Amino acid sequence: MERVSAPRVRRLQLVSVLLLLAVWEATARAGWADPLFVPAPSAVARALGTIGGPALAALGDTLGKTAIAYVLSMVLGVAAGLAVGSIRLLREVLNPFVVALYGMPKILVLPWIVLLLGYGTAPAIFYGTLHGLFPVLVLVTGAVRDVDKTLVTVARAYGATTWQLYWKVLLPAIVPSVFAGMRLGIVFCLLGVLVVEMFAGIRGMGYVMGALANGFQAAELFAATALVSAASIAIVLALDHVSERLSHWRG
Amino acid sequence: MKVLAIRAAIVVALLGAWEIIGRTANPLLYVPPSAAVPALGRLLTRDSYPDLAEHLLLTLREILVAYALAIAAGLGCGFALGFNRLVGRAYGPILAALYAVPAVVWYPSLMLFFGLDAASKIAFGFLLGFFPVTLAVLAGIRQVDPHLVTVAKSYGAGPLTVFGRVVLPATLFTLVGGLRTGLALSVIGVIVGEILGSKRGMGALINHAYGLLRTADYVALVLVTLALIVGTDVVAGLVERKARAWSE
Numbered sequence: 001m002e003r004v005s006a007p008r009v010r011r012l013q014l015v016s017v018l019l020l021l022a023v024w025e026a027t028a029r030a031g032w033a034d035p036l037f038v039p040a041p042s043a044v045a046r047a048l049g050t051i052g053g054p055a056l057a058a059l060g061d062t063l064g065k066t067a068i069a070y071v072l073s074m075v076l077g078v079a080a081g082l083a084v085g086s087i088r089l090l091r092e093v094l095n096p097f098v099v100a101l102y103g104m105p106k107i108l109v110l111p112w113i114v115l116l117l118g119y120g121t122a123p124a125i126f127y128g129t130l131h132g133l134f135p136v137l138v139l140v141t142g143a144v145r146d147v148d149k150t151l152v153t154v155a156r157a158y159g160a161t162t163w164q165l166y167w168k169v170l171l172p173a174i175v176p177s178v179f180a181g182m183r184l185g186i187v188f189c190l191l192g193v194l195v196v197e198m199f200a201g202i203r204g205m206g207y208v209m210g211a212l213a214n215g216f217q218a219a220e221l222f223a224a225t226a227l228v229s230a231a232s233i234a235i236v237l238a239l240d241h242v243s244e245r246l247s248h249w250r251g
Numbered sequence: 252m253k254v255l256a257i258r259a260a261i262v263v264a265l266l267g268a269w270e271i272i273g274r275t276a277n278p279l280l281y282v283p284p285s286a287a288v289p290a291l292g293r294l295l296t297r298d299s300y301p302d303l304a305e306h307l308l309l310t311l312r313e314i315l316v317a318y319a320l321a322i323a324a325g326l327g328c329g330f331a332l333g334f335n336r337l338v339g340r341a342y343g344p345i346l347a348a349l350y351a352v353p354a355v356v357w358y359p360s361l362m363l364f365f366g367l368d369a370a371s372k373i374a375f376g377f378l379l380g381f382f383p384v385t386l387a388v389l390a391g392i393r394q395v396d397p398h399l400v401t402v403a404k405s406y407g408a409g410p411l412t413v414f415g416r417v418v419l420p421a422t423l424f425t426l427v428g429g430l431r432t433g434l435a436l437s438v439i440g441v442i443v444g445e446i447l448g449s450k451r452g453m454g455a456l457i458n459h460a461y462g463l464l465r466t467a468d469y470v471a472l473v474l475v476t477l478a479l480i481v482g483t484d485v486v487a488g489l490v491e492r493k494a495r496a497w498s499e
Binding site for chain 1: 254257258261263280296338339340341342344345348349351352353355356357358359361362363435437438442443446447457458461464466469473476477480484
């Protein structure tokens with residue numbers, strides 16, 4: 001296969017995006033698409049201006065809930081993963097339950113969660129945590145299980161306490177899995193929070209987008225969608241950057 | 252044996268605790284098993300929701316259409332991106348960036364565009380299933396040994412032969428995994444779509460029961476939907492095993 005230079009790739013990306021926007025704009029202007037459903041990019045850009053302030057506030061609200069859910073799911077996931085992974089009986093007994101809960105579409109229990117916790121912030125944080133928890137739990141459990149047994153034996157033989165064993169042997173071994181879980185978890189947490197906001201929200205971006213869809217405000221809806229997407233991509237890229245830095249530092 | 256016994260004990264203890272807490276705290280809210288089982292019976296005998304079969308079939312049909320579209324588009328995009336270096340390097344990162352966005356972000360737009368009926372659920376199920384299929388094709392193609400392709404070509408194999416004899420067998424193992432994940436995500440997409448807003452289908456029934464506080468019926472409907480989901484996954488698992496056995 002032929003070599004592909006980086007500038008050519010960039011050029012193709014830029015041209016494709018511009019072409020897409022141009023065709024889209026032209027389609028909307030020429031009246032081929034109903035502007036009620038397909039607003040022109042220029043209309044979306046204007047809409048971004050009109051919803052700007054309140055939308056940013058709603059985005060802040062959503063991201064705040066996501067941050068709480070994220071911290072909770074990482075702490076719980078790593079702790080539970082360490083426990084389940086390092087205690088053999090626990091792992092053998094609980095594994096099918098964890099796999100089943102991980103695989104089960106959590107949306108089915110959402111109405112019940114809303115019934116128990118009401119509308120608003122609490123169900124969003126709970127449901128977001130539920131989404132972020134399992135990937136980390138499963139990854140950390142696997143990583144702890146696969147820790148080299150000789151390391152553990154040697155540490156024990158040199159008189160390491162249980163605390164030291166977890167802190168000095170197991171914890172460093174699971175760092176890559178924790179990073180992988182953090183990368184997956186943030187998108188899952190945000191997903192969970194947005195779903196609750198759409199289903200039973202009174203604030204936040206999910207609620208705003210649901211309301212815009214119901215009000216047939218397509219331009220504003222597209223603008224809001226672009227805003228959340230951009231925020232999400234930025235967060236994931238930042239996490240990637242941080243974990244790359246840290247893995248360099250780890251050697 | 253001991254492990255199985257402990258697992259069984261956990262399940263029994265959970266059900267028992269659920270029964271006791273549900274009865275003493277609030278049977279309407281917590282639906283003890285003794286209330287859920289009769290509700291499931293009423294549902295299956297078409298007593299509580301006589302049109303259950305119709306909704307179940309609609310959901311199943313939405314899933315199948317969404318998944319078929321996801322496979323077609325995913326294979327098409329995956330092979331297009333995988334075989335053309337320039338296209339792959341240009342659009343691959345864009346695809347990866349879009350994958351980093353929680354998919355539910357697109358759902359309000361799809362609902363606005365396709366309406367409250369089946370089309371928006373199919374579109375969302377398609378969107379969710381599309382990514383894993385495409386990414387699996389890309390990952391599979393990366394595993395193809397370029398030397399094998401060169402050797403096959405030098406022995407005069409045409410592009411179709413190379414694809415059928417070298418590329419496809421090498422990618423198949425990764426691909427079937429992606430296809431299975433794609434099905435699971437298409438299923439979730441359709442069901443999330445139905446619960447977030449629909450008039451027909453299992454999600455609509457679940458919302459109906461929940462809205463009227465018919466919680467026992469809600470639990471029964473969730474169990475039936477779960478059976479549907481687990482059923483599709485079991486079928487997918489069997490197909491996956493067959494395909495992997497064939498590819499080896």
